Structure formats: structure tokens, C-alpha cells
Amino acid sequence: MSAASTDEPVQPAASPEQAPIAPQARGPGMWATVAALLRKELLVELRTLESVPGMSLFAVTTFVVFHFALNQNTVSGDEAAGILWVTLLFAAMLGVNRLFVADQDQGGFDAFLLAPVDRTAMLLAKALALFAYLAVLELIAVPAFGLLLLAPPLSQTLPDLLLVLVLADIGIAAIGTLVAALAVQTRARDLLGPLLALPLLVPVVIGAARASSPLLVLAHPAGVGGPPIRWLATLALYDLVFGLIAYAVFDFLLED
Amino acid sequence: MSRTLPLKHGRGLRPLSIATLVAIPIALVLVFFYAPIEAEEGFLQKIFYLHVPLAIVTLCGFVIGGLLAIVHLRTRDRQWDLRSYVAIHMSLIFGVGTLITGSIWARGSWGHWWVWSEPTLVSFLIVILLYATYQPLRFAIEDPERQARYASVFAIVAGAFVPMNFLAVRLSTAYLHPRVLGSSSNLPPKMAFTFLVSLVAISLLFATLCSYELTAKRTRMLLKARSRTLGFR
């Protein structure tokens, strides 16, 4: 229950908005807040089904388009990695565009900003939600890709591919959330989102495509090699750097 | 009544301009008459003295823009946002110059206007595409305070992106050719000296142009503020 006492001494103005953990006198802690926000996010998405079905359908349709555009029945190696990642990236943009729209239009920001919670919780919750949407997207799109376009069977390299997917998704989620928050309050939000996000995500495309490419080739008798460590390391470095930066700057996007 | 507005903002302008006007001709003389003609590429190689300094100054400009943006967010003083804006704006222009000179050089050296095998060029393309959204982003936000804040967030993210991007592109470029375009190590002393002078000249040019733009903007703002207090519209 919210406390009624006014016995807090006047705290020095140490700009708590900039401190990573704001000294909250009452109100839930960071993880409880993230959980509450995430729950709300997923509930709204389940109710409206605005993001995930669209993203997944877009991906599958794009594979079909690629078949006709390339005039090929199957692809493998670099080509396969390229098609897969471009499609996933563009599908992710659809999710990014939608991420904050409900909050912007229905006053969700205000409600959150009035609560005695650490504002960075919104970044974490939204990024986790976006990660979840990407995961569902990939659950549908990757098998579809394997079915429609991929020459070698997926099953042989699934664990390695999963690792690449997870690392890339973290980067997309972090940058996607940041860009979505930037773009949603501007006039041309649907356009600016992808325009901002795509260049920023080029290193993720590089890392993910280069890492997946050897996983998507027809196997040698000795078995398929794992993804080159350098690309996994690049993805991990990107995730770390931009995760931290997003964490540091996000608050400034929320306040007024 | 004073005759002129006190030139608080333009004070550094004159020495900077003079320094630039001195440095550029010196650099030009060195490039055309002092530096030896490179054995493999011939005369065209001299564009290296323009292209690489432009590249270095552009990258530093973007990173500086990000640093200025950090100061803006910490101090909430809009002057820093103005400086950040000018730095990024000027770097974008210099960056386009980098791309153009790089393209000319590629055409001269390898016969193509664009080469994917040169990581610097490729990284630049991506960085320019990113920063090209800076101004549209600003103009899409009406509230000036929010505009400055969001622009600063962008400048910080993009500034961190520049080195990250270089790393990723460098790693991904298969070195089919030796990197003649970008390497500035192992230069014979005459070329190294010319390069250094060119770098100084381009840096001064950047600083001077930024100073001009800053002064012009501030003066315009001052004028607007004064005319408002006097009651003009």
C-alpha cells in the first residue's frame, strides 16, 4: 500500500533521472515494474494481434516474392543467409513501427510517467516484448524458409542457428526499441523508424548473415562447421555496446 | 547607443579564418609541387591528400557531435545542442565530399565508380545514410525543446555507431586487393609531411566553417530576440 507519511528528508538533487537506479521511496522495484509492463504489453498484443501475425505473414510472403525475383527453387550459403536476414530485418521493422503506437495514442506514456517507478523499466519491458515478437516471428519464418527456399535441411544446424538468431535478436530489440521511441513522437513515424533503424542495424546484418552462411550450406561428409566465432563476437559486442547506450539515453526520450 | 552588437560569439572567427586561408594554399603547394608522384597510381593518387583528411575530419566531427550532445543532455543548455547540430551538419557535408573523392579515386585506380572492397568507403556510405536522417528527424518534431533532446539522443547513438560500424565492415570485407586507398602508414617522409599539413588544413577548414555557421545562427537568434523585445514581429 502506498505510504502516507511525509517523513522523507529532502534528498539532495542528484538528478535521479540520470542515475541508473532511482532511489524510490515507494512503488515496486525494477523487475516488478518490468514484469507488470511486459504483462500489459503481451496482453494488449494478444488482444489486438497487431504485430506478430503481420510480421510473420510478411516474412512468408517475402520468401515467395524472392523465389520469383531470383527465379530460383532453392538457395544455400551466402544467398540463403542474405535472403533470410533481409526478410527478418524488414519484418522486424513492422514490429518496431507498432511498438509504441498504442501507448502514444492512448496515453500510456503519461500513466507510466506518473508512477513511482524507474523509467528504464519501460525500455527493458518493451525490448523484451519486441524480442518475444521476434522469437515468434522466427518460429514461423525460419521453418517456412526451410520449406520454401532452403536447399540443405535445417535440422542439422538448428542449435547453432538458434544462437545466431538469439544474438541478433538482442541487438534488433535494443536498437528497435530505442528507434521506435524516437520515431513515435515525430510526424513521419512510419517512415523515420525504418530509416533510422536500418543503417544502425547493418552491423547486425553483417554479423548474422556471415555467421549463418556456413550453417546453411549443403553438408560436407564430415559435418557442417559451426558459425565463425568472430561473427558471434561481433554480434555480442554490438549487443553489449548498444544495450548499454540504449539503457543510458532512454530516459531522455520519455520526459518532458 | 552602441554602433555594433558586441561580437561575443564571433571572437575566434578572424584568427581561425586567417589560419585556414594560410593553411590551404600551403597544403595545395605541398600537394602539387612537393609530394612525389606515386609510382603505381600516378598523379591521381594525389586525391589521397584530400580524401583521407576529409574522412578523418568527418568521423571526428560525428563523434564530437555525439560528445556535445552528451553535454547538452547533462546541462540542458541549448547552446550545446546548437554546437552538436552544427558539427553533425558540417560533418555530413564533409562526408559527402569524402564519398565523392573516394569514388573519383576508385574510378581512377580501379576503373569503377564504386567498390565494395574498400571498407572505409563502404562504412562511410552507411554512416552517411544514417546521418542523412538527422535533419528529417529534427524537422519532424515541432516542440523545440523535445527536438533538441531527441536530436541529442540520436547524435549519441549514431556517434557510438560510427566506430562499431567501421569494425563490422572492416571484418566483413574480403581483402582481395591490398588496401592502398586507406593506408596512411608506411608513407615516405615527404608524403607523410604533406599528408599532415593537408590534415591540418582540412581540420582548420572544418573548424572555421562550423564557427561561421554557429555565429550566423546565434546572431540570427539574438536579432530575433531583440526585435521581439522591441515589439517588432
Add this chain to the structure above:
Amino acid sequence: MIELEGLVRRYGEREALSDVSLSLHAGQTLVVFGPNGAGKTTLLRILSTLLRPHSGGVTVLGYSLPDEAWAVRGRVGLLGHEPLLYRELTARENLRFHARLHGVGEERVEELLAAVALTDRADEPLKTLSRGMVQRAAVARATLHDPELLLLDEPRANLDPAARELVEPLIGPGTDPARPRTRVISSHDPAGGLAEADLVLGLRGGVPVLLSEAADVSRAQIAELYR
């Protein structure tokens, strides 16, 4: 409870609030009058910590804004023009979400649903409810965490007389002397507004043109503001 000294808030070149100063004690009610665009909503949003003051001193509940805004959140309730609720979710889901954000228990949600007579429609998405019902849900949201300071922007809009009676115990002056309820209300209703005010502020174009105890203000003076 609230101390304002020379508060200024700009929007670009224009001053949305220009040099507002006043002092409101715990348990008192300040009513703000003024035509649209006068700055009433801006004032409420600053007091709620949603907007930062650009200059001047603002002290709410003893804490200075914007530096100590984090200490004020959770103790202030804002009821604005927007209900701040998700249309796709039900009243109960919305209120539970807010309860979690404020560290308030679920029993309180049920309490308030009953208080605004929404219990039987609590599990239908808000978009299926009438405007009046949504407003009642918004009142529940604003008072869920039992705030010490209530900021109400035309709170009785969209409410029929029965509904107004219903929400009165929640947004009216508090009845418990141990927990004084301080309120700032923006109003377009001179008679009603004056009746419940202790202090009156009149704004026009962001400028405070009238500031006085309610007893010393006449309805004519308020009508002047809208001329």
C-alpha cells in the same frame, strides 16, 4: 503543500505559463479558471511532474521540482482529458496494471471498481463502454493509490448527475481530517467551481490575471476572464 514562485513554462517562443506564483496549503482546493489555451492543463501537468518547469520555483509536497520529482510521483493523482487507459483491455485489467505500477494491492482495485459502480462491466474491453463509464474508470485510476494531491482537469465532464454523485467521495474534498486531500481543479463552471474553491486562480494566455481567496471573488470577475 504547493508553492509556486515565478513559474514559467515555454512552448517554443511563446510562454505557456508566465510568472505564476501562489501558495496552497494541505487540505485546500485551488480552482483554476480560464479560456482554452490559457495554460490550465499545462499547470496541472507541471504539478503532476509530467512537465518540467522552465524557470521559477515549484515545490509540491515539500519537494522541489523537477529535481525531486521522483519523490512526488505516486503521491499525486492526475485526472486529465485522456483517461490514460488502454481501450483493448478491460477496466479490471487496466486498474490492475496501474495498481502494480504503484505497488498497490488487488483488493484496492475491487474496492474502487465497486466505488464507481463498474464491477459488473469490469471484464469488458473499455472500447465497448460508454464515455461516462470510461470516465468513471479514469477516476478509479486516478485515485487508486490514494494520492495526497489530486489534480483534476474538468473532472465532471462526460459524467451524468448520478455518476457525479458516485465519484464525489473519491474526488471531492476529503472527509478524514487525519488525511487532508489537497486538490487543484481546472474548471469552466463559475458557480460550481467557486463553490468548492478555497483559492481561485484565473489564467489568460498563460498570465495569472486573478489570484485570490474564493470568498473575495465574484462570478462576474470569472466571467471577465472569458471575454
